[in-house]
Amino acid sequence: MIDTVLFDLDGTLLSMDQDEFIKAYFGLLAQFTAAQGWDQRETMQVVGAGTKAMIKNDGSMTNEERFWQVFTEGTGRTRESAEEIFLHFYKNDFEKLSSLSQRKEESAGVVRRMRSKGLKVVLATNPLFPRVATAARIRWAGLSAEDFDWITTYENSRFSKPFLDYYREVLAAVGAEPQNCLMVGNDTTEDMCTAELGMQVYLVTDHLIDTQGRGEQAFRHGSLKELGEQIDQLVEAAPFSPGASVLS
Numbered sequence: 001m002i003d004t005v006l007f008d009l010d011g012t013l014l015s016m017d018q019d020e021f022i023k024a025y026f027g028l029l030a031q032f033t034a035a036q037g038w039d040q041r042e043t044m045q046v047v048g049a050g051t052k053a054m055i056k057n058d059g060s061m062t063n064e065e066r067f068w069q070v071f072t073e074g075t076g077r078t079r080e081s082a083e084e085i086f087l088h089f090y091k092n093d094f095e096k097l098s099s100l101s102q103r104k105e106e107s108a109g110v111v112r113r114m115r116s117k118g119l120k121v122v123l124a125t126n127p128l129f130p131r132v133a134t135a136a137r138i139r140w141a142g143l144s145a146e147d148f149d150w151i152t153t154y155e156n157s158r159f160s161k162p163f164l165d166y167y168r169e170v171l172a173a174v175g176a177e178p179q180n181c182l183m184v185g186n187d188t189t190e191d192m193c194t195a196e197l198g199m200q201v202y203l204v205t206d207h208l209i210d211t212q213g214r215g216e217q218a219f220r221h222g223s224l225k226e227l228g229e230q231i232d233q234l235v236e237a238a239p240f241s242p243g244a245s246v247l248s
Contacts, residue, residue, distance in 0.1 A: 002200060002235040004176040005114045006167075008185030009125035009134075011207035012224065013111070014141040015102040018209065024100055032089050038075075046074035054128050055160045059169075063127050063154035090132045103142045104206075110228040111147050117235065120174050123148045124167070124183070126190065127157035150174050161190040164197055182235065184227065188214040195219070202227055202234065 010016055026044060034040040050070040054063040061069070068079045075082070114121050125134060131153045135145060145151060150173050152166075159166035171178060178197040185191025185201075187209040195201050203221035210216070220234075227234065 002119065002180060002182045004120040004122065004171075004174060004181045005235075006122045006124040006170065006181060006183045006185075006194070006199075007111065008183075008187065008191050008204075009123060009137060009141065010101075011186040011209065012184060012191075012204045013104065013107040013123075013143065014137060015104055015207060016100055017207070021097065021100050024097055025094075028093055028096060029089060032093050033085070036085055042075065046071055049074060051128055054154060057159055059158040059165060061158065063157050063160065064130070067154060086130075087132065090130060090136070094133055094136060098136070098140045101137070101140050103140065104224060106225045106228050108142045108147070110224060110231070111143060113228065113231055114235075115147065117231070119235065120149045120176060121147065122170060122174060123151040124170055124185075124191075125152055126161045127152040127154045127166075128160060130154055161187075162193045164193065167194050167197060167199075184224075188212065188216070188219070192219050 007013055010018055010021070026047070029047065030040050030044050033043045050067040053066050053070045057063055057066050068083070071077070071082065072079055111121055123134075123138065125137075129137075131151075134151060134153045138145060138147075138151070150170065152170060156173075157166065157169060159169055167178075167183075171181065178194070178199045181194070181199045183191055183194040183199050183201045184204060186204040186207050188203065189212055190209075192201050192203055192214070201219050203216055203219040204224050204227065205216055205221050206223050208216065
């Protein structure tokens with residue numbers, strides 16, 4: 001029986017083209033830091049290196065600590081002074097990126113319906129952003145932090161997707177067992193890898209990401225709207241057999 005549901009955010013609960021968003025995000029950040037008098041090329045190289053370091057983090061420190069380790073070593077700037085600049089960016093300019101996303105009408109209903117059934121609900125978004133930026137994207141999706149029992153951000157995470165240790169860390173945080181969990185996401189690699197831990201999975205096909213060509217038929221799949229229409233069957237369903245459509 002499912003007692004915990006993990007939701008991805010970008011492309012799952014929030015409509016967006018992830019590649020377009022990331023490109024625009026780095027471009028906007030480059031403009032902002034250049035306006036602060038920082039060397040644009042150096043800054044963005046270090047931000048990119050810090051992001052890669054978080055993705056490959058080994059658990060010895062949080063993603064936040066890993067990013068700032070790389071940033072301070074690469075720029076010679078103190079964390080205190082640079083963090084204030086970044087915080088201003090996330091509280092102001094970052095909001096401009098909301099135009100690249102669209103709210104899904106069904107997102108709030110699906111999440112809150114899960115909660116109404118007594119399930120723990122986790123926002124398992126790749127923890128490469130600070131809490132303030134994650135809160136903004138949650139708001140763009142028409143949701144709030146109060147809709148979730150746990151939200152992964154770079155402050156509270158020591159791993160990133162698609163590493164299974166990221167998901168193990170999440171389960172430990174909420175006291176859940178993998179066999180009692182359902183992962184809902186749109187990426188066949190970063191989200192569906194949870195099946196290896198014994199989780200049930202649901203692949204949202206609205207903004208499907210399938211970089212390894214695994215195909216949607218390998219997973220229980222369908223739109224987020226279809227998920228909402230079949231929550232009762234899904235959380236009580238038997239384990240999925242590849243080849244089934246939406247719900248077996």
